[in-house]
Amino acid sequence: MDEVVRKLAGVGLPAVILLITMASTGLAGAAAITTALAILGPGGMFGGIVLLGIIGLASDAITKYGLTTLLQEIYRVRKAQGESLHNLCREINGLPISKELKLILQDYIS
Numbered sequence: 001m002d003e004v005v006r007k008l009a010g011v012g013l014p015a016v017i018l019l020i021t022m023a024s025t026g027l028a029g030a031a032a033i034t035t036a037l038a039i040l041g042p043g044g045m046f047g048g049i050v051l052l053g054i055i056g057l058a059s060d061a062i063t064k065y066g067l068t069t070l071l072q073e074i075y076r077v078r079k080a081q082g083e084s085l086h087n088l089c090r091e092i093n094g095l096p097i098s099k100e101l102k103l104i105l106q107d108y109i110s
Contacts, residue, residue: 014052
């Protein structure tokens with residue numbers, strides 16, 4: 001059941017983004033889809049399709065592992081690659097996430 005929910009979330013987010021973009025075009029039907037895809041992606045419609053695919057993969061990973069775990073691993077790897085703790089903490093403070101999650105991440109990499 002968890003697998004089904006994860007797959008639906010992976011498909012649902014790109015669909016919602018596409019629908020919102022379509023609604024903002026003021027067009028209907030195929031013209032709205034074409035314009036929305038062109039707006040979303042660099043390189044026209046193809047870029048929009050690629051972007052929605054990447055968003056689907058990212059949302060699938062977030063639902064599988066959780067945002068906290070993904071961010072912890074990203075910052076652990078970056079610290080291991082030699083980025084300074086000061087720069088990482090400054091970047092974490094600038095993220096649009098809760099203060100609690102910022103503290104968790106900073107504590108994890110310290």
